[in-house]
Amino acid sequence: MLNQGTRGGSMRSLSGRSRSAASLAVAAIVALGVAASTVGCGKVGELKAKKAFKEANQAYQQQDYAKAAKLYEDAIEAAPGSQTANESEFFLGNSYDNLYKPSKKGDPQNDALLNKAVEHYQKASEALAQSPDANDKLYGKRALEFLVLCYGPDKLNDPAKAEPVVQKMIQLEPSEPTNYFALAKIYEDAGAYPEAEQTLLKARDVKPSDPAVYMTLAGYYNRQNEFDKTIDALEQRAAKEPNNPEAYFTIATYYWDNAQRNFRLNEAQKKDNVDKGLKAVDRAIELKPDYMEALVYKGLLLRLEANMEKDPKKQQDLIKQAVALHDKAEELRKKKASGVS
DSSP states (O other): OOOHHHHHHHHHHHHHHHHHHHHHHHHHHHHHHHHHHHHHHHHHHHHHHHHHHHHHHHHHHTTOHHHHHHHHHHHHHHSTTSHHHHHHHHHHHHHHHHHOOGGGTTOHHHHHHHHHHHHHHHHHHHHHTTOSSHHHHHHHHHHHHHHHHHTSTTTTOOHHHHHHHHHHHHHHOTTOHHHHHHHHHHHHHTTOHHHHHHHHHHHHHHOTTOHHHHHHHHHHHHHTTOHHHHHHHHHHHHHHOTTOHHHHHHHHHHHHHHHHHOTTOOHHHHHHHHHHHHHHHHHHHHHOTTOHHHHHHHHHHHHHHHHHOOOHHHHHHHHHHHHHHHHHHHHHHHHHHHTOO
């Protein structure tokens, strides 16, 4: 039998455990209440954010960017960190970007709009660029693209800040050539020509099947007055698209332009340009006999050849061919304008 002292101690112990259990139960109830309240507030906040986002989008579509900006800010404040808020960051940046007026560059209030655009593009890119959601990832990508434009010559004119943004774009999409194009443009605008060329060559390396990389490379070389490299890039493009008449037509236009405008060429070099231009344009017409623009350029190349011809009879024959091509091209133009197939 338990003695009184032991029994009393046990009762006190049980009583203490009961009070402790009761306290824990109350604490648990309170915790659940706080959690429920937090969830409830979170849901309310998200609903407010969605409502503001919807109204903001309506204002945005109506190009009322000032109203849209205020509503996107409301959406972000209502549910910070949510998907709605993160998407709002992108559109908020773009609203400020649209409110900025390049013609008022230097005005403190106007310039502040562009700084706000940069701030929110950065936030959007950080939150969305690596999201598993395809729609969010697209917004994140666009945020980076628009951020680069904000640092462009007609806005903040800060290529040093644009460069790391484009490098980040390349890291996110290493096989996307347009990112390399953007980086090359930054280097070219800054006068860093070797870096610009190397970047474009990387674009070619990551996607050698894309004709756009060769056209972009050709455009760069043409701006640098490197005609041989320009033609080489265009011919590489044509090799990727052997059945595309436009690829050969483009080569012909560059040969005509060089023969026409490059005063450094001697007669033999000019004749070589004309011959190669005619070969390229003939291939374009072979692939597309009703290629109006190609017919025009063949006529122009023949006129250049006629100007260099010493034999009067051959000269007149070349001019007649050029006139006939012009007339055929004009006939095709009229048919196209009238809708006759």
